[in-house]
Amino acid sequence: MRPGRRRLRLVLGILGAVLVGVLLWEGYKALGPADGVELLGARVLPRTDDAAMPHVGTILARFGDPELAGGDPIWLVVLRACLVTLRSVAVGFVAGGVVGLLLAVLMQRLRIVERGLLPYVILSQTVPLIALAPVIAGWGGALSIGSYPWQPWMSVSVIAAYLAFFPVAVGMLRGLQSPAPIAEELMRSYAAGWWQTLVKLRLPASTPYLFPALRLAGAAAVVGAVVGEISTGTRGGVGRLVIEYSREATTDPAKVYTAMIGAAALGLAVAAVVGLSEFLVRRRRADA
Amino acid sequence: MTAVALAGVTKVFNAGRADEVTALTGVDLTVGRGEFVSLIGPSGCGKSTLLRLVADLIQPTAGTVTVAGKPAKQARIDQEYGIAFQQAGLFDWRTVQRNVELPLELRGSSKAERRARAREMLDLVGLAEFAGHYPAQLSGGMQQRVAIARALAVHPPLLLMDEPFGALDEMTRERLQDELLRICARFGTSAVFVTHSIPEAVYLSDRVVVMSARPGRITEIVPVDLGERGEATRQSAGFFTGITKVRRALRGGPVPAEAQA
Numbered sequence: 001m002r003p004g005r006r007r008l009r010l011v012l013g014i015l016g017a018v019l020v021g022v023l024l025w026e027g028y029k030a031l032g033p034a035d036g037v038e039l040l041g042a043r044v045l046p047r048t049d050d051a052a053m054p055h056v057g058t059i060l061a062r063f064g065d066p067e068l069a070g071g072d073p074i075w076l077v078v079l080r081a082c083l084v085t086l087r088s089v090a091v092g093f094v095a096g097g098v099v100g101l102l103l104a105v106l107m108q109r110l111r112i113v114e115r116g117l118l119p120y121v122i123l124s125q126t127v128p129l130i131a132l133a134p135v136i137a138g139w140g141g142a143l144s145i146g147s148y149p150w151q152p153w154m155s156v157s158v159i160a161a162y163l164a165f166f167p168v169a170v171g172m173l174r175g176l177q178s179p180a181p182i183a184e185e186l187m188r189s190y191a192a193g194w195w196q197t198l199v200k201l202r203l204p205a206s207t208p209y210l211f212p213a214l215r216l217a218g219a220a221a222v223v224g225a226v227v228g229e230i231s232t233g234t235r236g237g238v239g240r241l242v243i244e245y246s247r248e249a250t251t252d253p254a255k256v257y258t259a260m261i262g263a264a265a266l267g268l269a270v271a272a273v274v275g276l277s278e279f280l281v282r283r284r285r286a287d288a
Numbered sequence: 289m290t291a292v293a294l295a296g297v298t299k300v301f302n303a304g305r306a307d308e309v310t311a312l313t314g315v316d317l318t319v320g321r322g323e324f325v326s327l328i329g330p331s332g333c334g335k336s337t338l339l340r341l342v343a344d345l346i347q348p349t350a351g352t353v354t355v356a357g358k359p360a361k362q363a364r365i366d367q368e369y370g371i372a373f374q375q376a377g378l379f380d381w382r383t384v385q386r387n388v389e390l391p392l393e394l395r396g397s398s399k400a401e402r403r404a405r406a407r408e409m410l411d412l413v414g415l416a417e418f419a420g421h422y423p424a425q426l427s428g429g430m431q432q433r434v435a436i437a438r439a440l441a442v443h444p445p446l447l448l449m450d451e452p453f454g455a456l457d458e459m460t461r462e463r464l465q466d467e468l469l470r471i472c473a474r475f476g477t478s479a480v481f482v483t484h485s486i487p488e489a490v491y492l493s494d495r496v497v498v499m500s501a502r503p504g505r506i507t508e509i510v511p512v513d514l515g516e517r518g519e520a521t522r523q524s525a526g527f528f529t530g531i532t533k534v535r536r537a538l539r540g541g542p543v544p545a546e547a548q549a
Contacts, residue, residue, distance in 0.1 A: 180377065182373050182375055182377040183377055183379070185340075185343075186371070186373075186377055187394075188364075189343055189345065190390070190391045190394045190395075191364055191365040191366075191394070192394045196394055200379075200393070200394070201379070204379065204381045204382075205379075207381070
C-alpha cells in the first residue's frame with residue numbers, strides 16, 4: 001500500500017473511533033433509562049441525566065468558557081496544567097527508562113542478579129501506588145539536590161518513573177536475551193568482550209522489544225504522574241485539576257470532563273512521541 | 289608448522305552429575321597448514337564438539353588444543369580462525385557489507401580498511417552487488433556465502449565450518465563447495481569442516497576423519513587424493529573409491545552400543 005493511502009486510512013480510523021465513541025455516549029444518553037442500569041443491586045451503567053453525563057457539545061463548549069467568572073478560558077487552564085504534568089511525565093519517563101535499561105543489563109549480565117532481583121521488580125508493581133505516593137513525597141521533603149531544594153513535581157516524577165521502569169526492565173531483559181546462541185558464539189569467536197557484545201549484538205537485537213516496552217512505559221508514566229499528583233496533593237498539574245473539578249461536579253458537570261480529556265490527550269501525546277521516535281529509528285535503519 | 293593439533297583431548301559435559309556425557313575421548317589429530325580436513329560421523333559422535341574445542345568456544349576436560357602454534361584461547365583472541373555454522377547467523381539489522389565488516393570492527397580496523405576488505409570478500413563470494421542489501425532480502429545460499437565472506441574477512445589462516453551447507457539444496461551446495469575450495473587454495477587457508485555428507489567430505493578434503501559415537505572418538509582417518517577438483521572429479525573413479533572407503537569406515541566401526549550393554 002502506498003504511504004499516502006495508509007496515512008489517510010489511519011486518519012479516517014481515528015476519526016471513526018472518535019465518532020463511534022460520541023455516538024455511544026449520546027445514544028446511551030438518549031435511549032438509556034434515566035436512573036441507569038442496575039444489575040444485582042449494583043449500578044453497572046450510569047444515570048443518563050445531564051449531571052452524570054453531560055452532552056458532548058456541552059463539554060466541548062465548556063472548553064471555551066472561563067474557568068471561573070472572569071478567568072482564563074478553560075482550554076488554556078487545562079493546557080497549562082497538562083504542560084506542568086508533562087514535565088513530571090517526561091522526567092519520570094526518561095529516569096524510569098534509564099533505570100529499567102540498567103536493571104535489564106545487570107540482570108542479563110549476572111544470572112544470579114536476575115534470579116534475586118526479578119521477583120522484587122515484579123513485587124514493586126504490586127505495591128498500591130496510593131500507599132506509596134505519600135511516602136515518596138515525605139522522603140522528597142527531606143531532600144535537596146545540592147543547593148536546589150526538592151520540588152513537589154520531582155516526587156511526582158519519581159512516582160511516574162516507578163511505574164515506567166517496569167515494562168522497560170522486563171521487555172529489555174527479554175530483548176537482551178533474544179540473540180541466538182550461535183550469534184553469541186560468533187561474538188566469542190571474535191574475542192569480543194562483554195561490552196562489545198552488548199553494543200554490537202544485544203542492544204541492536206533488542207530494539208523490537210524496546211519500543212513496545214517504551215509505549216507501555218509512556219502510558220505508565222502518564223498514569224503515575226496523574227495519580228501521583230492526586231495522591232500527593234501536588235498543585236498545578238492536570239491530576240490536581242481532575243480532583244478540583246470533580247468537586248464541582250454537581251454544579252458544573254461538564255467541567256471535570258475537560259480535565260479528563262486533557263489527561264487523555266497527554267497520554268496520546270506521549271504515545272505519539274514514542275511512536276515518532278520508533279518511526280525515525282526504523283527509517284534510519286532502512287536508509288543506512 | 290601445523291594449523292591445528294589436538295593431543296589426548298577428552299570432553300565430558302555435566303561432569304559428576306547424573307546427566308554426565310562423555311562427548312569425546314582420547315582424540316589426537318593434527319591438521320597441516322593449508323590442509324582441508326573433514327569430520328564425519330553419526331549424530332552425537334562429537335564432531336561439532338571437536339570443532340568448538342578448536343574454536344575455544346568450549347574447553348577440553350583433558351588434553352591440549354593448539355591452534356597456529358598457540359593455545360586455543362590465545363588463537364581465538366588473536367582471531368587466528370574464522371568460523372561458520374549451519375545457520376548463516378547474520379545480524380539482520382546490518383547490511384551485507386556491515387555484516388562482513390563486523391569481525392574487522394571488533395578488531396579495531398580503520399573504516400577505510402574495513403570497507404576495502406569487505407568489498408574484496410564480497411567480490412570473492414560473488415555478492416558485491418548485494419553489499420547494501422539486508423540479510424532478509426537474500427536467499428539461504430546467498431546468506432551462507434555472506435557468512436563465509438565474514439569468516440574470511442580477517443584473512444584467518446584457519447577456517448572452521450560446522451555443516452555450513454547443510455541447509456542448502458544440492459545445486460547450491462555443489463557450487464559453494466567449489467567456491468570454498470577455490471578460496472582456500474587462493475589464501476592457503478587450512479580448514480576443519482564438519483559434515484553429514486560422505487560425498488561432500490570426500491570432494492572437499494585432503495583427509496576425512498571418521499568418528500563414532502558413545503563415546504565420541506576418531507575411528508579412522510581416510511586420506512583422499514583427487515588432485516585438482518573440477519566438474520569431472522565428481523564422476524571420477526577416485527571420487528567413488530573415496531566414498532566407498534569412508535562409507536566402509538563409518539559402517540565397520542566398533543561394536544554397536546546395544547551389543548556392549
